[in-house]
Amino acid sequence: MKLTMTPVAYAALAIAVITSPLMAQAQSDAQSKGLEIAKEAEARDLGWQGSKSKLQMVLQNRHGSKTTRELRRQSLEVTDEKLGDKSLVIFDSPRDIKGTALLSHTKVLDPDDQWLFLPALKRVKRISSANKSGPFVGSEFAFEDLLAQEVGKYEYAFLKEEKVDGQDCFVVRRIPRYKNSGYKKQIVWWDKAEYRVQKIEFYDRKDSLLKTLTYGGYKKYAEKYWRPDSMNMVNHQNGKQTLLQFQEWELGLKLTDSAFTPAKLKRAR
Amino acid sequence: MRALLATALLVMVGCQAPQGGVFDFSGVVTGELRAFPANPRFADQDDDPLSVSVAVEPEIVYEWQDGLQRVVATPFVRVDSNDDDRTHADLRELHWLYLGDSFTLLAGVGKVFWGVTESRHLVDVINQTDGVEDIDEEAKLGQPMVNLTLEGEWGALDLFYLPYFRERTFNEERLRGPFPISSNPTYESSADEGHQDWAVRWAHSLGDFDVGLSHFSGTSREPTLVPEVRASGTVLRPHYALMDQTGVDVQWTRDAWLCKLEAISRDDDQRRFFAAVAGFEYTFFQFIDGYGNLGILSELLVDDRSRRSPRTAFDHDVFVGARWSLEDAQDTAILAGAVVDLQSPETLVSIEAERRVGDSWFVELTARLFLNTDSDSVARALSEDDFISLAVSYHF
Numbered sequence: 084m085k086l087t088m089t090p091v092a093y094a095a096l097a098i099a100v101i102t103s104p105l106m107a108q109a110q111s112d113a114q115s116k117g118l119e120i121a122k123e124a125e126a127r128d129l130g131w132q133g134s135k136s137k138l139q140m141v142l143q144n145r146h147g148s149k150t151t152r153e154l155r156r157q158s159l160e161v162t163d164e165k166l167g168d169k170s171l172v173i174f175d176s177p178r179d180i181k182g183t184a185l186l187s188h189t190k191v192l193d194p195d196d197q198w199l200f201l202p203a204l205k206r207v208k209r210i211s212s213a214n215k216s217g218p219f220v221g222s223e224f225a226f227e228d229l230l231a232q233e234v235g236k237y238e239y240a241f242l243k244e245e246k247v248d249g250q251d252c253f254v255v256r257r258i259p260r261y262k263n264s265g266y267k268k269q270i271v272w273w274d275k276a277e278y279r280v281q282k283i284e285f286y287d288r289k290d291s292l293l294k295t296l297t298y299g300g301y302k303k304y305a306e307k308y309w310r311p312d313s314m315n316m317v318n319h320q321n322g323k324q325t326l327l328q329f330q331e332w333e334l335g336l337k338l339t340d341s342a343f344t345p346a347k348l349k350r351a352r
Numbered sequence: 353m354r355a356l357l358a359t360a361l362l363v364m365v366g367c368q369a370p371q372g373g374v375f376d377f378s379g380v381v382t383g384e385l386r387a388f389p390a391n392p393r394f395a396d397q398d399d400d401p402l403s404v405s406v407a408v409e410p411e412i413v414y415e416w417q418d419g420l421q422r423v424v425a426t427p428f429v430r431v432d433s434n435d436d437d438r439t440h441a442d443l444r445e446l447h448w449l450y451l452g453d454s455f456t457l458l459a460g461v462g463k464v465f466w467g468v469t470e471s472r473h474l475v476d477v478i479n480q481t482d483g484v485e486d487i488d489e490e491a492k493l494g495q496p497m498v499n500l501t502l503e504g505e506w507g508a509l510d511l512f513y514l515p516y517f518r519e520r521t522f523n524e525e526r527l528r529g530p531f532p533i534s535s536n537p538t539y540e541s542s543a544d545e546g547h548q549d550w551a552v553r554w555a556h557s558l559g560d561f562d563v564g565l566s567h568f569s570g571t572s573r574e575p576t577l578v579p580e581v582r583a584s585g586t587v588l589r590p591h592y593a594l595m596d597q598t599g600v601d602v603q604w605t606r607d608a609w610l611c612k613l614e615a616i617s618r619d620d621d622q623r624r625f626f627a628a629v630a631g632f633e634y635t636f637f638q639f640i641d642g643y644g645n646l647g648i649l650s651e652l653l654v655d656d657r658s659r660r661s662p663r664t665a666f667d668h669d670v671f672v673g674a675r676w677s678l679e680d681a682q683d684t685a686i687l688a689g690a691v692v693d694l695q696s697p698e699t700l701v702s703i704e705a706e707r708r709v710g711d712s713w714f715v716e717l718t719a720r721l722f723l724n725t726d727s728d729s730v731a732r733a734l735s736e737d738d739f740i741s742l743a744v745s746y747h748f
Contacts, residue, residue, distance in 0.1 A: 178711070221682070
């Protein structure tokens, strides 16, 4: 039988030939739009310099029983594109880890530098930062969820616009570019009005939905910077959740580099 | 001397501390039960297989000028049912601290840790070991000091003036040498415990490397135990020599690897010697079903000190260990390790398991075993002192 191409087949072929560059075009449009949104969100948050916050971390297991941790965080804005921010986290409770402190010098793509201070021994230990996807102090937050979300850490693609809690949002997919991430991808909802993150879905390495993080109670600090009152992380795979409740936020503080050194970590309290 | 220093400090603070500061009071009470399954090795040792003790360690902090200045007081008391020498009190900390931008000044009684390795702390020589607390040499007595820390792009430089010496504490019953330890030590320095010591340390973090270089000059915290025959029987009398010790500690951190080195060169009243600990720690993160971290540790220990220097069990040994942390809300963790002598079968085994209960309680189970000790080994005297301890702490 002679192989013939029907007009329909021709049409299909023609569409395929025409659409693949079109699709590529659409894809790169989606990428640049996604990147623009992330850049705009970052640009609107530039200049906060130093911040201090006090928060409660409520860990809830699948049976609903809760344990609470209290901590304080200081952060220093670093504007160098290759480097991330510096942060110092000090635990106030549970009481047996009171005074334990974690210093992080984050990088965008390179591994972060991290030191842990153990107050009982007065010992500062440089620790491995390869455990980005591991749980932060037994919570449903991974280390990577709590680090500064620099634009360069991800590849972006705009997906659609959608309402979340009555707010118009951009929905953007982002794929981690840094090593040791526990995620195949994340879907982020930024509100169109102020470019604040309203929700993030985290997909594990097998691309199944792992966790959903929702932000609540945004307030403006230092006349410009939006910070949430709460961040609630729900793990869909193990039924646990962790709620971060911020009790205090201070922004625009004049903190210096010298407050974020391993030598100062020894004196943290 | 100590009382004098403390008084001077309190007066100084009393004059300076303005209103409007912040008080913080916290602490821990620990009940500990130790079980010794074997009969003691020496006839004069208490043969009670169980010993109970209670320790209290409150911490009082007063901060002012937005945390720029603070006073810290951390007294410590332990009462032991069986060992009179383990019943003891100490001032772990009592100092004033000024936290400047490029310098920090501390005056009073303080605690300092230097080093990176896990099995032995060679470069860490500022504080005296509180030997009755545990045999791991990690509990320290408060050290009177003036410590100035200077910081810059080049790292941190610590300068120490140490005006007073603290004697090491020793158990009277279990976990001691073959004879009771005399509470009347001798010193190489004619000033006895009043010898003025000094130390300096430079530390810096350079990319993947954390480096420390230190020097200490003064009375060694490690005594030689000299047998002395008395009418009442033989005792071991501690002798504290003067020493000059230069130390280096380096850690290289990359991915899940930590590579560590501590090395010292010490000149004591015998001769100059070298000692080192080098090893690694590798962590398998989220190794079971995504939960828990397993760290594998190994360190090589060498020490070529004179036989007349303070004796050490770590002259040519290898340490292997594993740390399993569940990364759960209760911070459950287990650490097991063994130090094996490379020239004899002597092995020291240690297993520690810990977990938080509720918000304020913490439970630690520890076992320490002294295996295959032979007549020449330092741990020979401890051969019957294997023990298990259960410590329950309440933190407030």
